[in-house]
Each structure stands twice: as C-alpha cells, then as structure tokens.
Amino acid sequence: MPPAMSELRFNRVTGDWVVVATDRSVPPENFVRKAAPRESPSHVPDCPFCPGNESQNETVLAEPPGSNWEVRIVKSSFPALQPECEHELSGGLMNRRLKGFGYHEVVVETPLHNKFIWERSAGELRALLNAMKARYLAIAEDERVALVVLYKNHGSGAGSFVEHPHCQILATPVVPNDVRRRSVDALRFFDENGQCMFCAMIQQELADEQRIVHLTRNFVSFVPFAAVSPFHIWMMPLRHSPDFGWTMKGEIEDLAEHLRVLLRKISLGLNNPDFNFVIRSMVQRYSDLRSFHWYLSVVPRVSLPAGFELGSGMFINATLPEKSAEFLRKVKVDPAG
Ligand SMILES: [Zn+2]
C-alpha cells in the first residue's frame, strides 16, 4: 500500500501551519469517548461551590441575589492574580517585573453539583452568559486591566479537578505575546485588504459550507480550515464586533441557544469528552475596533499534543476538518425546551 498522503494547511487568523491527514485520516467515530458517563450526586456536602458552603468563597455577583442564587460569581480561593495588588512596575530592562495584579474569579454555573453545561436550557445559559458579560464589563472598566479571558475547563483532561460546573474569569495587566501577535496580524490584514480578517473568514466558511457545524441568526460555528485538532470549533458573531461586551440582548438570547446546541452536539456525539472553551475578546482601549473580532473557541480534548507539537509548535490533525464538521452537523439535538 502506498504511504498515506497529508497536506499542510495555513490558518490565516493564528498564522500557523497545521499538518492535516487527508488520504487515510482517522474517522471521527474513533474519537468518541469509550468510558461510561460520570455519575455524580446533585449535592456534595464538602464541595466549596454547593449551596450551604457560600461562606468559603467571597461572592462578587449572585443572580438572583441571596441564598436562592442560580448563578454565583466568586473570588478564586487560589487566585493566580489579585486586584488588591498595586499595578507596580519595577526592575530594569532585563529584569522587569510587575506585582501580581489582576482578577481571578470563578463562575459557579448552577447550585446543582451534577447539572453540566450541555444539559442546561437556553434560558439558563442566557442567565449564565449575562452574569459573565456583567463581570467582563465591570473588570474591563478597571484601567489597569489589559486583557479579560473568559474560559471553561471541563474534566481532568482539560485541566479541571473541580467537578462542580464552573467557568473562570482571568484578567491580566499585560497583553500576552500571542494575543498581541494576533491583533497585529489582524490590523495588518485590515490595512492590506480593507476588511476584517475574521469577517473574511466567516464569508469564506459560509460559501464553502462543508466545515459549518451550526448556524443561527447571529452566530456561526465551524471547524476551521486548518483546525489544530479533531472537532476544534470556532463560534463567531456574524456582525462585526471586536468586544464580547458589545453583545446585545437579542444576540445573547441567540448565543445561549446556539451554545446549547453546540455543546449538546459535542456531548452526545463524542460521549461527554473533556473540553475547554475560551472567549477571545479585546478590551477596547487595547483593541483596533475595525480589525479585531471576538470569538469563542471550543476544544474537545480527544487527542493530546505529543513530542512533535511540543518541539515545533506545529500541530498534526489526524482527522479532516470537513469530516469533523460533518460528524457534528449530523448529531441530532433536542429542540429548545
Ligand atoms: Zn458542588
């Protein structure tokens, strides 16, 4: 048998090349998780996020306020960065340091210990997204903040060892190099083409159709042309918008329903895999409003980066992005309840 063929694909947004198996790519079905679903009780007495243990974490926002909260945002007990620190720069050119200023909060998605995000209704997800947006906007108002990252780690394969359903918010006083590089690339693309790079990518994906996973009034989810791993998904607002905080009421409603369908497809199709999602957005004072476009990236942890990825920063995707998209597109999801 001749050797399997592959190709290299370029991701315009990340600026990275990815090796994609083409000829004998691994069928998407091979990535379905084999383990039986996790069974958990709805309340765990010593869980810091279960009702009754509210005193263990300082509440930043509760919705509705009081003991009947449905969503609760708290200060992290193990904060990577803290707002109480002064934004103080010290050292010389070669030993520059900043005090550990920033924000690190945990979004407790539900009082129920075993109600995972893919089981939530669109209405519940809307309440969650509204709470996250409120904190995003409040933190972004702090002039010392350069970047706010909203993210979720689910399962040990995605870096989470706390079972209670939660997301996190981390804000940094500097723009990380990777974020800076991408925003400069986006500005350069705008200068050269007079168009937002992300809007151009959306147009291309809508025209190609084959990598689309889900499309609603305001959002599109697709497996990028040069996805770095199987089922890696980008969900973008169709309207040009640089900042997640700009998402309007009607758009949040659509986002909640869109996210419900997307997460359900992943959980039903791949049998509850570990996964991460992250909202990539720029706060306005650090952003070129014309050229940056916020989006949500979902990464099911169905394959692990190995030596080649660590050594080169280049990924090998064993499954064709078109096949990943087709697989998820076909997963039937119950209509909104
Ligand atoms: Zn709990």
Ligand SMILES: [Zn+2]
């Ligand atoms: Zn755009």
